[in-house]
Amino acid sequence: MVLYRRMVISQLISLVVVAIAAVAIADQALPPPQALPECLDHCGNLTVPYPFGIGDGCYLTKKFSLTCNESSQPPTLLWADGGITTTNISVAEGELQILANIARDCYDQTGHQGMYNFPWLWVSPPFTVSGTRNKFIAVGYDTYAVFRGYRHSPNDKARHVTGCMSVSDILDNTTTAANEPCKGIGCCQTSIPDGLKNYTIEISSYSNHIFVWNFNPCSYAFIVEEGKFTFNPNTIFQELQNNELLPLILNWEIADGSCAEAQKRQDYACKAHSKCVNRTIDIKTKPSGYYCQCLPGYQGNPYLPDGCQDIDECIASTNPCNNGTCTNSDGDYTCTCNKGFRNENPKSCIQNTPISKNKSLKVSLGVSLSFLGALLVTFWIYCGLKRRKFKILKEKYFKHNGGYLLQQKLENFDGPQAAKIFTREELKKATNNFHDSLKIGEGGYGFVYKGTLSNGNEVAIKVSKSSAPMTQSNQFINEVIVLSQINHRNVVKLLGCCLETQTPLLVYEFVSNGTLYEHIHKKNGKGPLSFGLRMKIATETAGSLAYLHYSTSMQIVHRDVKAANILLDENFTAKVSDFGASKLVPEDQNQLSTLVQGTIGYLDPEYLQSNTLTEKSDVYSFGVVLVELITSQVAISYQKPEAERSLAKFFVTSVEENRLDQILDHEIIKEGSFETTEQVAHLAKSCLSLNGSDRPTMKEVAMKLEGVLQVMAKHPWGKADASPKETDYLQLASHSKAYVVDVRGDEGEIITSIDYDRSIQIQPLMMKPYDGGR
Ligand SMILES: *[C@@H]1O[C@H](CO)[C@@H](O)[C@H](O)[C@H]1NC(C)=O
Ligand SMILES: *[C@@H]1O[C@H](CO)[C@@H](O)[C@H](O)[C@H]1NC(C)=O
Ligand SMILES: *[C@@H]1O[C@H](CO)[C@@H](O)[C@H](O)[C@H]1NC(C)=O
Ligand SMILES: *[C@@H]1O[C@H](CO)[C@@H](O)[C@H](O)[C@H]1NC(C)=O
Ligand SMILES: *[C@@H]1O[C@H](CO)[C@@H](O)[C@H](O)[C@H]1NC(C)=O
Ligand SMILES: *[C@@H]1O[C@H](CO)[C@@H](O)[C@H](O)[C@H]1NC(C)=O
Ligand SMILES: *[C@@H]1O[C@H](CO)[C@@H](O)[C@H](O)[C@H]1NC(C)=O
Numbered sequence: 001m002v003l004y005r006r007m008v009i010s011q012l013i014s015l016v017v018v019a020i021a022a023v024a025i026a027d028q029a030l031p032p033p034q035a036l037p038e039c040l041d042h043c044g045n046l047t048v049p050y051p052f053g054i055g056d057g058c059y060l061t062k063k064f065s066l067t068c069n070e071s072s073q074p075p076t077l078l079w080a081d082g083g084i085t086t087t088n089i090s091v092a093e094g095e096l097q098i099l100a101n102i103a104r105d106c107y108d109q110t111g112h113q114g115m116y117n118f119p120w121l122w123v124s125p126p127f128t129v130s131g132t133r134n135k136f137i138a139v140g141y142d143t144y145a146v147f148r149g150y151r152h153s154p155n156d157k158a159r160h161v162t163g164c165m166s167v168s169d170i171l172d173n174t175t176t177a178a179n180e181p182c183k184g185i186g187c188c189q190t191s192i193p194d195g196l197k198n199y200t201i202e203i204s205s206y207s208n209h210i211f212v213w214n215f216n217p218c219s220y221a222f223i224v225e226e227g228k229f230t231f232n233p234n235t236i237f238q239e240l241q242n243n244e245l246l247p248l249i250l251n252w253e254i255a256d257g258s259c260a261e262a263q264k265r266q267d268y269a270c271k272a273h274s275k276c277v278n279r280t281i282d283i284k285t286k287p288s289g290y291y292c293q294c295l296p297g298y299q300g301n302p303y304l305p306d307g308c309q310d311i312d313e314c315i316a317s318t319n320p321c322n323n324g325t326c327t328n329s330d331g332d333y334t335c336t337c338n339k340g341f342r343n344e345n346p347k348s349c350i351q352n353t354p355i356s357k358n359k360s361l362k363v364s365l366g367v368s369l370s371f372l373g374a375l376l377v378t379f380w381i382y383c384g385l386k387r388r389k390f391k392i393l394k395e396k397y398f399k400h401n402g403g404y405l406l407q408q409k410l411e412n413f414d415g416p417q418a419a420k421i422f423t424r425e426e427l428k429k430a431t432n433n434f435h436d437s438l439k440i441g442e443g444g445y446g447f448v449y450k451g452t453l454s455n456g457n458e459v460a461i462k463v464s465k466s467s468a469p470m471t472q473s474n475q476f477i478n479e480v481i482v483l484s485q486i487n488h489r490n491v492v493k494l495l496g497c498c499l500e501t502q503t504p505l506l507v508y509e510f511v512s513n514g515t516l517y518e519h520i521h522k523k524n525g526k527g528p529l530s531f532g533l534r535m536k537i538a539t540e541t542a543g544s545l546a547y548l549h550y551s552t553s554m555q556i557v558h559r560d561v562k563a564a565n566i567l568l569d570e571n572f573t574a575k576v577s578d579f580g581a582s583k584l585v586p587e588d589q590n591q592l593s594t595l596v597q598g599t600i601g602y603l604d605p606e607y608l609q610s611n612t613l614t615e616k617s618d619v620y621s622f623g624v625v626l627v628e629l630i631t632s633q634v635a636i637s638y639q640k641p642e643a644e645r646s647l648a649k650f651f652v653t654s655v656e657e658n659r660l661d662q663i664l665d666h667e668i669i670k671e672g673s674f675e676t677t678e679q680v681a682h683l684a685k686s687c688l689s690l691n692g693s694d695r696p697t698m699k700e701v702a703m704k705l706e707g708v709l710q711v712m713a714k715h716p717w718g719k720a721d722a723s724p725k726e727t728d729y730l731q732l733a734s735h736s737k738a739y740v741v742d743v744r745g746d747e748g749e750i751i752t753s754i755d756y757d758r759s760i761q762i763q764p765l766m767m768k769p770y771d772g773g774r
Helices: 002-029 170-179 236-242 357-400 403-411 424-430 470-483 516-520 531-550 605-610 616-631 647-656 671-687 698-714 716-720 724-735 748-753
Strands: 065-069 076-079 084-090 095-101 103-107 113-117 120-122 127-129 134-139 142-150 159-167 187-190 198-204 218-225 245-252 274-279 289-294 324-329 332-337 341-345 348-351 439-442 446-452 458-464 494-498 505-509 555-557 566-568 574-576 583-585
Touching: 095 218, 103 198, 134 142, 134 159, 134 236, 142 218, 159 187, 198 218, 218 236, 332 341, 332 348, 424 446, 424 458, 424 494, 516 566, 516 616, 531 555, 531 566, 531 574, 531 616, 531 671, 531 698, 605 616, 616 647, 616 671, 616 698, 647 671, 671 698
Parallel strands: 218 245
Antiparallel strands: 065 076, 076 084, 084 095, 095 245, 103 113, 103 218, 120 198, 127 245, 134 187, 134 218, 142 159, 142 198, 274 289, 324 332, 341 348, 439 446, 446 458, 458 505, 494 505, 555 583, 566 574
8 A cells, every 4th residue: 555655656756757847848949940830841851941941932032942852762952943952051151051063084094085074053143152161172193173163243254263283192192192181192172262153163184094093093073061071092082983962052142232222122031130141252342142140149040020039048958147047038148146146247156255354455455566566567577578579579480481591591602692681671661561552463372562672773572472381481491592592694683581571571683574474475565575586585594494404503493484484674584583393403313203383284294293303394394485485375275175275285286297387376477487486396396295305405405596596686587577676685695605604602501401392282273363354
């Protein structure tokens, strides 16, 4: 009997407990609604929040209509008339996660293209591809991938082109792959602009994967949500082969126009307890649209008629007040503190610290006095520190930038060539505090400003991008060391550097007349350039490269010879520039293995495959410049059909098939000079030999070009198409047999003491938007 009673009681108690728990759960766990009443708010376990909806009357506009395929396992949520799978919808950020196709390009063992698929995506307003949440990634050991996107907005009709390349590093594949997951070896990545509505991806390969076929027959490229793809060289190719789709983030907005405009309209979508957020693609332009967010303290769906719901903070499993009683209010809560506690602020309680009156007086007196003392000391220290802080920072940068080493080395040389160490103040003054109007160039490395020193001399100042990693600041020092050894009239002169900033600044002579690239391709109001001048520039460039290869104490390989790196002064004297990638080759080594660096279109294919650097790589790149000079075409052009895309390849086949005449620029090459041009064309072709050992040396190239110049100077047609001033240069150049050479001392120790070999990484190649890109 007793037993029975006990059982009943315990059953009763447990019943009560269950009931209370059930009430609590119902209260706590019922989430605010996400869909309109009577509408499906789920597909599988995916939430479908309004303004999206499944079925008529459940979505805000047709654009937000979704379907749910219940027959697939698990059920899939489809968007865009069933064409695209949606995997997540975020109301708070106005984002939609979808699955997008991977581009692939596969080859067989003999290098013939097999299966390939270059997908595209076209979304319509109010959807755009997010630039901040996605990355463009290419995977493969013989791969370059190009991404083209359009905004299609009234104020931006430009095409945005970017790309990256990824190669093999057969010599050192494991270490680089492990330490640098997606930095150009087997995988490369780059960011894309915000707000794109359609895009295409294309993949190419340098040698159709024949050198890497046994472990990598395909290239892949895709846009993927940042963080959703990791490159693991051991497994990734298998995974990509079996997978067609990867997640990508789209942004969406409710309607066009900024919040300010929308708030005036009838159909303003942000309901109770929510706020409006502008969707801004580009800070320079007006917001493209708006979306809504719940205010702090509210949750739910801001687009539903009832708007956002108050969050009851007090029913959370941990009392937010700790030692107090929580009271919920609309959008907020307050704490009433327990005995012995007081409000630190309305939302938290801290313990009272009871102190006797007497003691408290003493304490407070003591505290005040010591506080006063501390204040005085602090003030005194502060003044001293403030003066020293700037100095310390400057010195830190100076040290970090290898300043002491460099300063020591530079101080050993005096005379006119000695590079000067400039102070930060001097350069700030010279460039009007790096004013935008004085910016004359921009590249992956940073910016170039024009400056005027206090003595009136004009200079060009190269500033690394502030976010540039250490490797780039190493490139700067590399450039200082390389250039401080050179004094040649056709090499841009380094006047000095400044090491007191986070990344060093380099100061050059100012070369006023733009780049050879601008002149050949008639950019920025430059050009056209006569054939005579073109040959003079080619000869001078070849001469300076020959000098770098053979006449300095240590061989210098430029590594990034291209038309854009050849500057011209007012007399059209060529000045080779940009030694950021250059390498010093110690005398006892005639080959250096490095990570590939250079510019697509000019890169030596042999170097790309073997990663072995010799001076013949510069010969190849110079060959491309020569071809550019006689054809006036750009080194690489993605608009052209595949066969004509690479100027070097197309030129070589044209010469082999006797179609040279078709590719030359006939505006430049007048009748009489065709024979000379043919000579130059054959020289260029020999420079472009696939095998480095078949290429002539830079010395031979320079001599042949001098010969061409001399013939031109003698012939009447050579003079006829050149201005009188120009002929002077022809003569001058052909007589300047002796290079102006001045090598200061033996700098062997500088070079060997700094090992830049490991620190120079391939930079993902960025192409700026073209097609008048703006
Ligand atoms: C949703 O379903 C998928 C597949 O059934 C499962 O992997 C995933 O964990 C589920 N997610 C949640 C939040 O339940
Ligand atoms: C739904 O999923 C099934 C199974 O995956 C598939 O066969 C069918 O084509 C899908 N229907 C639609 C409309 O996509
Ligand atoms: C869906 O998106 C939300 C908001 O961006 C995120 O917090 C959540 O983790 C996502 N869910 C999945 C399964 O990716
Ligand atoms: C993207 O838009 C541009 C410009 O309207 C168009 O030329 C191009 O064909 C479009 N791309 C795709 C893949 O539809
Ligand atoms: C790295 O190189 C070694 C030796 O050449 C080769 O056996 C291995 O397969 C390579 N690994 C990768 C991931 O390329
Ligand atoms: C949205 O953008 C408009 C126009 O630029 C601006 O006037 C407004 O203050 C912005 N509103 C919000 C909430 O940021
Ligand atoms: C009360 O405050 C003390 C001291 O801040 C803390 O250690 C303790 O966990 C609090 N009590 C409760 C019930 O949260």
